[in-house]
Amino acid sequence: MAKPATNVRPLTASRIWRLITERSPGRGTAALRMAAACTVTVLVGEIWQVPDLAVPALVTMALWQKDRVTNVLAGLAVNLLFGLIILLMFGLVRLTLDHPMGLAIATALLSFGFFFLGSASKLKPVAYMLGLVVVYAMIAIGNVPVGELATRALLYADLFILVPGAVMVCLAPFICPSPKTLLTRAVANHLRLSAALLRTPENKEQHDQAKTLLREGIKGMMLSLKMAGLEKLWRKQDLACLQQAIPRSAGVLALAHAAACNTTEAPDRHDAPPEELIATLLEMADIFQKGDYPTEIPHPAVPSADPALIQIASLLPDFTQPARNPDRDGEQASEKPEEASAPSGFFAPDVWTNPDHVRFAVKGTASVMLSYFIFKILNWDGIHTCIITCFIVSLPTMGEMVSKLTLRITGALTGGALAILSIIFVMPHLTNIAAFLVLIFAGSLLAAWVKSGDERIAYAGFQIGLAFFLSDLKGYGPTSDMTTARDRIIGILLGNFITYAVFTSFWPSSAYDKIRDKLSATLKALHAQLAAPTEQERLQRAASVQTALAQTERMIEFASVEPVHLRARMEGLAACQTMTNQIASLTEEALIPARRAAASAQLASLDKMLS
Known part of the structure; x- marks a missing residue:
C-alpha cells in the first residue's frame, strides 16, 4: 500500500509564511x-x-x-x-x-x-x-x-x-x-506535476503539491467547463473531450503520487524513471497549456512492473476520447460527473431541522x-x-x-x-x-x-x-x-x-462533533468509487473522495486548535487522523485493478472502526 498521507498540521508561523x-x-x-x-x-x-x-x-x-x-x-x-x-x-x-x-x-x-x-x-x-x-x-x-x-x-x-x-x-x-483556458491550464498542471513525481519521487515539496491539488478534486475544473459551455464559443465535441480529460488528469496525478510513495517506501529499489511515460505526459501538458487538447495519444512503454505506472499508461490513449458523443451541449455535459449526488436546491437539506443554522x-x-x-x-x-x-x-x-x-x-x-x-x-x-x-x-x-x-x-x-x-x-x-x-x-x-x-x-460548536459525519461521507464516497461500473466513473468518484477527504482533514485541523478544555474530550482525534490517512491511500490504491480487492477488504475494516 502507498505511504499514508502526511498528518494534518496546525497553522504554525512557518507554515503560514510558506503558504504566503x-x-x-x-x-x-x-x-x-x-x-x-x-x-x-x-x-x-x-x-x-x-x-x-x-x-x-x-x-x-x-x-x-x-x-x-x-x-x-x-x-x-x-x-x-x-x-x-x-x-x-x-x-x-x-x-x-x-x-x-x-x-x-x-x-x-x-x-x-x-x-x-x-x-x-x-x-x-x-x-x-x-x-x-x-x-x-x-x-x-x-x-x-x-x-x-x-x-x-x-x-x-x-x-x-x-x-x-x-x-x-x-x-x-x-x-x-476564458474558463476553457483556465481548465486546460489546470489539466496541464496536473500532468506536469505527475511527470515530476515520477522523475523525482523523493521530492517532499512535490508530494505536498500533489496532495493539495488532489484534495481540490475536480469541482473547480467542472465549473470551468460549465462556464465554457455558457460562452457558446466552443464546439460541443471539444467540450466533451475536455470533460473526458478532467477526471483522468486527477486520476493520473493520484496514481503518480501512489507510485512515488511506493518508491520512497522501498529505498532499496533502483528502478529507472519511466522516461517514455514522463515524456508523453509533458508533451500532453504542453498542448493543454496552449489551450488545445491532444488526440491520438500513443500507449507509452513502462519499463517497471509497478501496477500504478501500468495503470497511468492505460489511461492515456483515451485521455480525450469520450466513450460516446453526447447530444447535449457543454453546459449539460459538464454536469454528468456530479450526477451521483442528488440535485440540491437553494437551501440546505436540513434548513428547517438543524438548529445550528438558527x-x-x-x-x-x-x-x-x-x-x-x-x-x-x-x-x-x-x-x-x-x-x-x-x-x-x-x-x-x-x-x-x-x-x-x-x-x-x-x-x-x-x-x-x-x-x-x-x-x-x-x-x-x-x-x-x-x-x-x-x-x-x-x-x-x-x-x-x-x-x-x-x-x-x-x-x-x-x-x-x-x-x-x-x-x-x-x-x-x-x-x-x-x-x-x-x-x-x-x-x-x-x-x-x-x-x-x-x-x-453561546452554543459553542466544536469542529470535533462534525468529524464523524465527515468521515462517514468520505467512506460512502469511497464505496461508490469501488462500485463504479466504468473507468471514467471510477475516476470521477475518486475525485469526490478527495474532496470529501479534504473537508474531513480541515475539520480535524480545526478541532486540533480548539481550547484545551475542549480538546480534553477528543480522545478519538488521533484515530480520526489515522483513518483519513488510510482513506487517502485506499482511494489511490482503488484506482489500480490489481490492488482493488485488497482495498475493498481494508475499506470494510474502516467501516467497522467507524461504527
Missing part, C-alpha cells in the same frame, strides 16, 4: 487582475463621488472571480439581487427614519436574515457581503435626519453594489481568461447588535468598522474561529500599518489621481496575493484589504487624516473580539 510565499500556477496573474479591478472600482467611485468608497472596493475584492464568464454572471446576479433588497430597504427606511428603536429592530432582523442565508443556503459566498452593505447602509441612513437625504443615501447604498457589479461585467471580459444566525446577529450599541453609546463614528467586521469574520465552529483569529488580527494589523505608513510617507507627495491609484493598486495587490493563495490564508488577505481600504479611502482623493486610520483599525479589532467572544460563549 508559495508561487502556485496562476496565482500572480489572478492577484494582478483582482488588484486592477479594485483600482478601477476606486477610480469609478472617485469620478462619481461615491461616499465610503472602501465598501465598493471591498465588495469587488470579495466577489471577483478568476474567469470572465463567472465574473459577468456574478456581477449581473448580485446587482439584480440587490435591486430587490433596495426595495425592501426603502420600505424599512420609511418606517425607521427618526425612530431609533425601529432602526435597531430592523438592523437585527436584517442581520439575522443574512446570517441565516449564509449558513443554510447556496447564497453563502454573497450573503455576508450583502448583509454588510445593507446593514451598514441602514445604520448610515439612520444618522440622517432628513427624508430627502435618506433617499439619497439609499441610492448611494445601491452604488456600493452597482459599481463593483458594473466593473465585473465590463472589465472582466477584457482582462480575465443558532449561527442568532450569534451573528448578537455580534452585530453588540457592535452597534457600543458604536452608538460611545458616539464614536470612526469605529463603525466593528459592525462591518462582524459579517466578515463569523464562522460556525470554535476551531475555525481560533485558527483564523490569528490570520484576522495579523491581516488587520498589516493592512492598517500599510495604510498608516502610506498616509505618513506617500500621501503628502501625491499630486494627481494617477499617483493615488498607483498607491491603491499596490495595497490591493498585496491583499489580493494573499487572498488568491491557499484557503487557509485567504482570510488574512481580505483583512489586509479591509484595513487598507477603510483607512486610506476616506472622502475623495488622498487623505492625511491619521485619526480615521486609527479609529477604523480599532473598530476592526473590536469587531474581531466581539465576534470571537459571542461565538465561543
Whole structure:
C-alpha cells in the first residue's frame, strides 16, 4: 500500500509564511487582475463621488472571480439581487427614519436574515457581503435626519453594489481568461506535476503539491467547463473531450503520487524513471497549456512492473476520447460527473431541522447588535468598522474561529500599518489621481496575493484589504487624516473580539462533533468509487473522495486548535487522523485493478472502526 498521507498540521508561523510565499500556477496573474479591478472600482467611485468608497472596493475584492464568464454572471446576479433588497430597504427606511428603536429592530432582523442565508443556503459566498452593505447602509441612513437625504443615501447604498457589479461585467471580459483556458491550464498542471513525481519521487515539496491539488478534486475544473459551455464559443465535441480529460488528469496525478510513495517506501529499489511515460505526459501538458487538447495519444512503454505506472499508461490513449458523443451541449455535459449526488436546491437539506443554522444566525446577529450599541453609546463614528467586521469574520465552529483569529488580527494589523505608513510617507507627495491609484493598486495587490493563495490564508488577505481600504479611502482623493486610520483599525479589532467572544460563549460548536459525519461521507464516497461500473466513473468518484477527504482533514485541523478544555474530550482525534490517512491511500490504491480487492477488504475494516 502507498505511504499514508502526511498528518494534518496546525497553522504554525512557518507554515503560514510558506503558504504566503508559495508561487502556485496562476496565482500572480489572478492577484494582478483582482488588484486592477479594485483600482478601477476606486477610480469609478472617485469620478462619481461615491461616499465610503472602501465598501465598493471591498465588495469587488470579495466577489471577483478568476474567469470572465463567472465574473459577468456574478456581477449581473448580485446587482439584480440587490435591486430587490433596495426595495425592501426603502420600505424599512420609511418606517425607521427618526425612530431609533425601529432602526435597531430592523438592523437585527436584517442581520439575522443574512446570517441565516449564509449558513443554510447556496447564497453563502454573497450573503455576508450583502448583509454588510445593507446593514451598514441602514445604520448610515439612520444618522440622517432628513427624508430627502435618506433617499439619497439609499441610492448611494445601491452604488456600493452597482459599481463593483458594473466593473465585473465590463472589465472582466477584457482582462480575465476564458474558463476553457483556465481548465486546460489546470489539466496541464496536473500532468506536469505527475511527470515530476515520477522523475523525482523523493521530492517532499512535490508530494505536498500533489496532495493539495488532489484534495481540490475536480469541482473547480467542472465549473470551468460549465462556464465554457455558457460562452457558446466552443464546439460541443471539444467540450466533451475536455470533460473526458478532467477526471483522468486527477486520476493520473493520484496514481503518480501512489507510485512515488511506493518508491520512497522501498529505498532499496533502483528502478529507472519511466522516461517514455514522463515524456508523453509533458508533451500532453504542453498542448493543454496552449489551450488545445491532444488526440491520438500513443500507449507509452513502462519499463517497471509497478501496477500504478501500468495503470497511468492505460489511461492515456483515451485521455480525450469520450466513450460516446453526447447530444447535449457543454453546459449539460459538464454536469454528468456530479450526477451521483442528488440535485440540491437553494437551501440546505436540513434548513428547517438543524438548529445550528438558527443558532449561527442568532450569534451573528448578537455580534452585530453588540457592535452597534457600543458604536452608538460611545458616539464614536470612526469605529463603525466593528459592525462591518462582524459579517466578515463569523464562522460556525470554535476551531475555525481560533485558527483564523490569528490570520484576522495579523491581516488587520498589516493592512492598517500599510495604510498608516502610506498616509505618513506617500500621501503628502501625491499630486494627481494617477499617483493615488498607483498607491491603491499596490495595497490591493498585496491583499489580493494573499487572498488568491491557499484557503487557509485567504482570510488574512481580505483583512489586509479591509484595513487598507477603510483607512486610506476616506472622502475623495488622498487623505492625511491619521485619526480615521486609527479609529477604523480599532473598530476592526473590536469587531474581531466581539465576534470571537459571542461565538465561543453561546452554543459553542466544536469542529470535533462534525468529524464523524465527515468521515462517514468520505467512506460512502469511497464505496461508490469501488462500485463504479466504468473507468471514467471510477475516476470521477475518486475525485469526490478527495474532496470529501479534504473537508474531513480541515475539520480535524480545526478541532486540533480548539481550547484545551475542549480538546480534553477528543480522545478519538488521533484515530480520526489515522483513518483519513488510510482513506487517502485506499482511494489511490482503488484506482489500480490489481490492488482493488485488497482495498475493498481494508475499506470494510474502516467501516467497522467507524461504527
